[in-house]
Every structure is written in structure tokens, then in C-alpha cells.
Amino acid sequence: MSTARTGLPAIRISSDTSAFPYTHRRGHRSAIRISRIVSETFRLGLPGVRWFVMGDDDTVFFPDNLLTVLNKFDHRQPYYIGSLSESHLQNIYFSYGMAYGGGGFAISRPLAEALARMQDGCLRRYPALYGSDDRIQACMAELGVPLTKHPGFHQYDVYGDLLGLLAAHPVAPLVTLHHLDVVKPLFPDARSRPAAVRRLFDGPVKLDTAGLMQQSICYDGANRWTVSVAWGFAVLVARGVMSPREMEMPARTFLNWYRRADYTAYAFNTRPLARSPCQKPAVYYLSSARHAAERGGGETTVTRYERWRHPNETRPACRWDIADPDAHLDHIVVLKRPDPGLWDRSPRRNCCRVVSAPKEGKSGEKTMTIDVGVCREGEFSQVAAV
Structure with missing residues (x-):
């Protein structure tokens, strides 16, 4: 089928790499072929191309x-942009200075040109390396170009549930997700993993890509609840006061790449899951997303989140004199204006405000409304308000 008719890029077959040595006992020599894709693509000419971006299948x-992200950098300078593994051991085995291929990385045109000139000789000097990404990094080391780290590229060398990581996403644009075939579906009520990804792209990505997964933290003083919004993904509601310092730290809903429940195995701070039934947050996942016209002109996004309960979930009794969101809250509606210039400013979490406490609708279900947006003058997440 003609690629011109389908709109897809032309198919290219990479060059023969059988002459290059490969001695790693556990790897596969296809890593050499993959590592040469940037160089081979550069040699195609491709006028006007500023960046070469790699990722796994x-x-x-x-x-x-x-x-x-890329527009923040001068494409005329040599840049190698990506991020690390979440696994401390992976980074020790490979490198803390390497952009992991699953998380994806970007190489500017001048650097791609320099790489194309020297890569074949470089590859012959590192036959014992495992993969394509560490071969790229070895050549970058010879060129003297360090990794420019960006926290929006996600290798996700973890197993289990990404909820803890995505609900506390760094204050940076979400650029990539990896290993979605290994972890649980992003939305537990989705028919399949691909269906869960489509829910993101069909809703929040179309409405406000810049704000996707961005966390905001606020408090419902009347109910004494802590609310954490990961926009376009999930809302967590916990009884009592949890400080922003705690909430912006990922909860360990996942296991590390070596399947150990060992919190020292991560290359970042995490917090344990709550053991007390009183402290376990209620989780509300995205169910729908739409635009709505405002009275004075303009548009706002309306995202709706539904309480998720595992079929085998039980809620042990809690003796706290604080209302249980699981019993008093069925849905959460989040109002947010699209903010395409979010990342043109200095990084800062959005602020959220509880517009209305849980109200019972015609169906008998209780809904809370939250507003999310740029922090107003003097506004911050007030723990003391609870």
C-alpha cells in the first residue's frame, strides 16, 4: 500500500550490522541496528528537521x-535530552548519565550530524554493552555531550499500579509513558490497556495537553478532607490533613523492576501506602471530559471522576470522627480553563479550590465540584484551613 495514500511515513529498512561485534551474553545484537537509526535517518537528508526523537515500540x-519541551532548547546546539530509570539498580547497572530508550530521548540536528560521523567506530569500541540506549550514551560520552535530564520522559521500570507515580507527577509536561504492557491498565475499569490509553487521548489530551496529569492539592475544610487532583487522570480524597510535602511524594502502589518491595531501590523519594483504614484515600478515576462555554466567552474543561472500588475491596471500620469520602462522595467534577501557556512560565503547581461540598443529585448520588487553575496572588495550599 502506498504510504502517500495512507499518510504514514515511508518505510525504511535499516542497514546490515552483522559486521559489528556484539559480546553481551544476555542481550541481542539487534541493539546495534536500533542504535544506528538516528545516524541512518540523518543521512536521509530530511531538510528542516531540527530534532531526532527515539522511543521503543x-x-x-x-x-x-x-x-x-524541545522548543525550550536551541536546536542549533548539540543536545541529548531524556531521563533516567526509576530503578536505582538499573541506573547503577547501566548509567545515571544515560537517557533510557523506553522513556524516549531527543537528539538535536547538530548532534545527530556529529554522531553520524563517528558512530560506527564508536560501536566497535563497545561490543560488551547490552542495549541500544547505552551504546548511544557511550558515543555521547566520547562526543562530550552530557544528558540533559527532563522529568517528563518516563521509562517506568516498575511493576504494578502507576497510580502513585502519575497522581504525583512532577511539575513538568508529561512527554512519554513506557511499559504500559507490563503495569496494570491506567484506568482499572477500562476494557483493555489500549482502551485506557485511548481514554486519555480522546478526552484530556484533546482538551488541554499541557495540563495532563498535573497535580494540584487543596482541602475541604468542612469535611476535613485532603484532595489531590491529577488532572485528566484521577482525584484522591483522604480523611484528615496530609501536607503538600507528603502528597507530592509518590505513594508506593508499584514494585521496582526487580520485584522487591524495597523503597531504597528507587532513584527518587516515595512514601508508603497507608496501613490504617482511616488514612487510605478514596480514588476517583476519569470517566468523561468535555468543553463547556462560559457566560462571558471562552471555554472551560469539565472532567468527571468516578469512585473506583475493587470488586474484592473491603472497608474496615474507622473510628475517626471524620466523614468517610467513600460513603459521602460518588463523583467529582473538576472545572479547569485550558492553559496552553502553562509551560511558558516558571514551574509551579496549579491551585485547586473546593467550589461545592458533596451535594446529592436527582439520582441520589453525591458530587463534589472543584476548580483548578493558576494560583491567584497570595494563594497556596493552606493546611491550616482544615
Whole structure:
């Protein structure tokens, strides 16, 4: 089928790499072929191309956010942009200075040109390396170009549930997701893993890509609840006061790449899951997303989140004199204006405000409304308000 008729890029077959040595006992020599893709693509000419971006076949890219990140850098300078593994041991085995291929990385045109000139000789000097990404990094070391780390590229060398990581996403654009075939579906009520990804792209990504997964933290003083919104994904409601310092730290809903429940195995701070039934948050996952016209003109996004209960979930009794969100709250509606210039400003979490406490609708279900947006003058997450 003609690629011109389908709109897909032309198919290219990479060059023969059988002459290059490969001695790693556990790897596969296809790593050499993959590592040469940037060089071979550069040699195609491709006028006007500023960046060469690599990712695995199981890497999900958010193109608008990728462009936002790359536009921050001068494409005329040599840049190697990506991020590390979440696994401390993976980074020790490979490198803390390497952009992991599953998380994806970007190489500017001048650097791609320099790489194309020297890569074949470089590859012959590192036959014992495992993969394509560490071969790229070895050549970058010879060129003297360090990794420019960006926290929006996600290798996700973890197993289990990404909820803890995504609900406390760094204050940075979400650029990639990886290993979605290994972890649980992003939305537990989705029919499949691909269906869960489509829910993101069909709703929040279309409405406000810049704000996807961005966390905001606020408090419902009347009910004494802590509320954490990961916009376009999930809302967590916990009884009592949890400080922003705690909430912005990922909860360990996942296991590390070596399947150990060992919190020292991560290359970042985490917090344990709550053991007390009183402290376990209620989780509300995205169910729908739409635009709504405002009275004075303009548009706002309306995202709705539904309480998720595992079929075998039980809620042990809690003796706290604080209302249980699981019993008093069925849905959460979040109002947010699209903010395409979010990343043109200095990084800062959005602020959220509880517009209305849980109200019972015609169906008998109780809904809370939350507003999310740029923090107003003097506004911050007030723990003392609870």
C-alpha cells in the first residue's frame, strides 16, 4: 500500500550490522541496528528537521508536550535530552548519565550530524554493552555531550499500579509513558490497556495537553478532607490533613523492576501506602471530559471522576470522627480553563479550590465540584484551613 495514500511515513529498512561485534551474553545484537537509526535517518537528508526523537515500540508519546519541551532548547546546539530509570539498580547497572530508550530521548540536528560521523567506530569500541540506549550514551560520552535530564520522559521500570507515580507527577509536561504492557491498565475499569490509553487521548489530551496529569492539592475544610487532583487522570480524597510535602511524594502502589518491595531501590523519594483504614484515600478515576462555554466567552474543561472500588475491596471500620469520602462522595467534577501557556512560565503547581461540598443529585448520588487553575496572588495550599 502506498504510504502517500495512507499518510504514514515511508518505510525504511535499516542497514546490515552483522559486521559489528556484539559480546553481551544476555542481550541481542539487534541493539546495534536500533542504535544506528538516528545516524541512518540523518543521512536521509530530511531538510528542516531540527530534532531526532527515539522511543521503543511500547513507548507512548504526547506530541504537543514533546514539542513544548524541545522548543525550550536551541536546536542549533548539540543536545541529548531524556531521563533516567526509576530503578536505582538499573541506573547503577547501566548509567545515571544515560537517557533510557523506553522513556524516549531527543537528539538535536547538530548532534545527530556529529554522531553520524563517528558512530560506527564508536560501536566497535563497545561490543560488551547490552542495549541500544547505552551504546548511544557511550558515543555521547566520547562526543562530550552530557544528558540533559527532563522529568517528563518516563521509562517506568516498575511493576504494578502507576497510580502513585502519575497522581504525583512532577511539575513538568508529561512527554512519554513506557511499559504500559507490563503495569496494570491506567484506568482499572477500562476494557483493555489500549482502551485506557485511548481514554486519555480522546478526552484530556484533546482538551488541554499541557495540563495532563498535573497535580494540584487543596482541602475541604468542612469535611476535613485532603484532595489531590491529577488532572485528566484521577482525584484522591483522604480523611484528615496530609501536607503538600507528603502528597507530592509518590505513594508506593508499584514494585521496582526487580520485584522487591524495597523503597531504597528507587532513584527518587516515595512514601508508603497507608496501613490504617482511616488514612487510605478514596480514588476517583476519569470517566468523561468535555468543553463547556462560559457566560462571558471562552471555554472551560469539565472532567468527571468516578469512585473506583475493587470488586474484592473491603472497608474496615474507622473510628475517626471524620466523614468517610467513600460513603459521602460518588463523583467529582473538576472545572479547569485550558492553559496552553502553562509551560511558558516558571514551574509551579496549579491551585485547586473546593467550589461545592458533596451535594446529592436527582439520582441520589453525591458530587463534589472543584476548580483548578493558576494560583491567584497570595494563594497556596493552606493546611491550616482544615
